[in-house]
Amino acid sequence: MLEKAEVVVIGGGVVGLSVAYNLVKRGVGKVSVLERRYLGSGASTRNCCGIRSQFGAEENIRLARESKKIFQGLTAELGFNILHIKGGCMMLASTPEEAEILERNVRLQNRLGVNTRLLNPGELRARFPYLNPDKIRAASFDPTDSKAHHDAVVMAYSEACRRLGVELNTYTEVKGFKVEGKAIRAVKTSRGEVKCSRVVNAAGVWSRQVARMAGVNLPNRPLRAEGMVTEPFHYFLDPTIVHLNGPLELTQTLRGELVGGLADGEDFSLNLNSSLSFAENFCKRAVEIFPRLKFANLMRQWAGYFDVTPDGSPVLGPAEEVENFFQANGFSGHGFTLAPVVGRLLAEVIAKGKATPSLEPFYPSRFREGKLIVENTAPVDRLSWASTLPEASSSAPSR
Amino acid sequence: MGKGKEIVCFCEDVSKEEIVKAIKMGFKDLETLKRFTGISTGPCQGKSCLFQVMRILAQMEGKKMEEMATTTIRPPARPILIGALAEGETRAGEG
Numbered sequence: 174m175l176e177k178a179e180v181v182v183i184g185g186g187v188v189g190l191s192v193a194y195n196l197v198k199r200g201v202g203k204v205s206v207l208e209r210r211y212l213g214s215g216a217s218t219r220n221c222c223g224i225r226s227q228f229g230a231e232e233n234i235r236l237a238r239e240s241k242k243i244f245q246g247l248t249a250e251l252g253f254n255i256l257h258i259k260g261g262c263m264m265l266a267s268t269p270e271e272a273e274i275l276e277r278n279v280r281l282q283n284r285l286g287v288n289t290r291l292l293n294p295g296e297l298r299a300r301f302p303y304l305n306p307d308k309i310r311a312a313s314f315d316p317t318d319s320k321a322h323h324d325a326v327v328m329a330y331s332e333a334c335r336r337l338g339v340e341l342n343t344y345t346e347v348k349g350f351k352v353e354g355k356a357i358r359a360v361k362t363s364r365g366e367v368k369c370s371r372v373v374n375a376a377g378v379w380s381r382q383v384a385r386m387a388g389v390n391l392p393n394r395p396l397r398a399e400g401m402v403t404e405p406f407h408y409f410l411d412p413t414i415v416h417l418n419g420p421l422e423l424t425q426t427l428r429g430e431l432v433g434g435l436a437d438g439e440d441f442s443l444n445l446n447s448s449l450s451f452a453e454n455f456c457k458r459a460v461e462i463f464p465r466l467k468f469a470n471l472m473r474q475w476a477g478y479f480d481v482t483p484d485g486s487p488v489l490g491p492a493e494e495v496e497n498f499f500q501a502n503g504f505s506g507h508g509f510t511l512a513p514v515v516g517r518l519l520a521e522v523i524a525k526g527k528a529t530p531s532l533e534p535f536y537p538s539r540f541r542e543g544k545l546i547v548e549n550t551a552p553v554d555r556l557s558w559a560s561t562l563p564e565a566s567s568s569a570p571s572r
Numbered sequence: 573m574g575k576g577k578e579i580v581c582f583c584e585d586v587s588k589e590e591i592v593k594a595i596k597m598g599f600k601d602l603e604t605l606k607r608f609t610g611i612s613t614g615p616c617q618g619k620s621c622l623f624q625v626m627r628i629l630a631q632m633e634g635k636k637m638e639e640m641a642t643t644t645i646r647p648p649a650r651p652i653l654i655g656a657l658a659e660g661e662t663r664a665g666e667g
């Protein structure tokens with residue numbers, strides 16, 4: 174392990190790897206990734222592979238739109254097939270409140286040049302005959318949304334990192350920091366100390382714990398979300414399907430398997446054991462929307478977490494308390510989509526030392542300043558904010 | 573018998589040669605080796621291939637089998653119909 178690195182990236186998930194890759198590409202010097210387990214062991218290989226810009230906050234739409242562009246060329250850029258396909262994403266609503274969210278979001282997306290459309294019941298039936306129309310009040314569809322295989326994306330970034338000389342330290346846990354004044358001077362790990370001039374916190378749902386070791390308070394909370402995969406089928410399901418209630422997600426990868434997931438409830442245990450109750454809840458809800466799913470076999474299931482912020486938007490940029498400590502977390506269930514663009518923008522800020530306009534609204538200081546980026550498709554309202562967030566609870570959005 | 577491919581994972585059709593190549597590329601962790609090659613993700617969920625792959629990895633890394641850990645074993649033990657789970661039928665017999 175290096176004794177000294179220019180930048181230390183904590184977390185070897187898709188976000189940390191994308192940041193590390195973009196940093197070395199910009200030539201910032203030695204970059205070291207510290208990962209407690211294996212690369213991709215967190216949420217990055219436990220998600221539903223969906224890539225969309227159907228969001229409710231302008232800032233998120235802009236970021237996601239950039240990320241979608243990067244995804245299109247990512248196989249070529251990284252020299253590794255990420256099994257990317259532009260199958261579109263369909264967002265579904267069952268209640269009047271959910272339908273209103275979709276309608277409002279489509280108007281905003283259209284204004285920003287994203288061609289999302291509300292599908293009427295006839296269109297829905299004609300184009301997506303496998304969905305149960307009785308359970309769907311509204312559906313929005315963006316044909317330019319896409320999906321890629323989560324394992325392949327993690328491997329594509331990690332292989333590119335390896336080629337470019339990023340030091341990838343697996344089974345290396347961050348235990349603390351050496352902080353002097355408003356700066357981290359070294360990172361203490363289970364395998365020794367690394368001196369560094371900048372640190373990136375991309376530890377997913379564990380980011381709050383990691384930040385606390387440096388005396389930085391993050392408002393992020395853990396929402397348990399589990400996933401499952403079926404046996405492979407002949408490829409038939411192009412779009413990613415996202416039901417706002419949950420969210421519940423379902424799609425098919427280019428390997429043929431159907432991948433699905435459901436966000437459950439708040440859970441601070443952060444244990445990664447999957448549960449039978451998830452399998453039952455998910456299957457019941459998924460069969461309601463997609464009846465013929467009942468004939469598929471569930472092959473494997475797993476547990477994961479969303480790292481959710483008070484406004485449902487990510488925390489990106491330097492911490493106020495410790496200025497060389499950059500946050501790349503709080504993705505609230507959208508980190509797979511945003512990883513490519515966040516890697517680029519964060520590397521730019523770190524290399525240039527000054528903010529870029531598209532990133533600045535996401536700085537951690539926004540919670541103190543009350544400049545929230547309210548994301549109405551994020552499952553913020555499933556968490557108990559009031560008890561721990563006195564300063565932000567009044568402004569915490571509800572859906 | 574002629575010299576053919578030595579298959580390690582029948583479900584996903586992965587040969588020993590492909591495993592060796594992946595390990596040489598740097599996929600030395602069983603969890604990432606699984607994801608790169610696809611072994612143990614088919615209908616048998618690793619029951620017929622995982623130990624073979626662990627043996628190859630142990631040999632190449634100069635480790636003993638006892639030092640190797642398996643991947644996380646994920647439920648269900650065998651494939652279950654989603655329809656049965658949706659109906660709660662897998663709990664039949666429980667109080």
Ligand SMILES: Cc1cc2nc3c(=O)[nH]c(=O)nc-3n(C[C@H](O)[C@H](O)[C@H](O)COP(=O)(O)OP(=O)(O)OC[C@H]3O[C@@H](n4cnc5c(N)ncnc54)[C@H](O)[C@@H]3O)c2cc1C
Nearest residue numbers: 184186188209215216217220221223347377477508509510
């Ligand atoms: C069921 C499910 C479905 C999802 N579906 C989608 C989707 O369709 N689309 C989408 O965009 N997003 C989706 N997401 C969200 C997405 O997976 C995450 O936002 C994204 O993977 C976050 O990546 P990350 O690299 O920040 O975090 P992670 O992948 O969790 O990586 C963090 C890493 O940090 C490591 N770490 C933690 N603590 C330490 C420490 N002290 N020292 C060293 N290392 C440490 C962990 O081991 C982990 O590997 C889903 C998530 C789940 C759970």
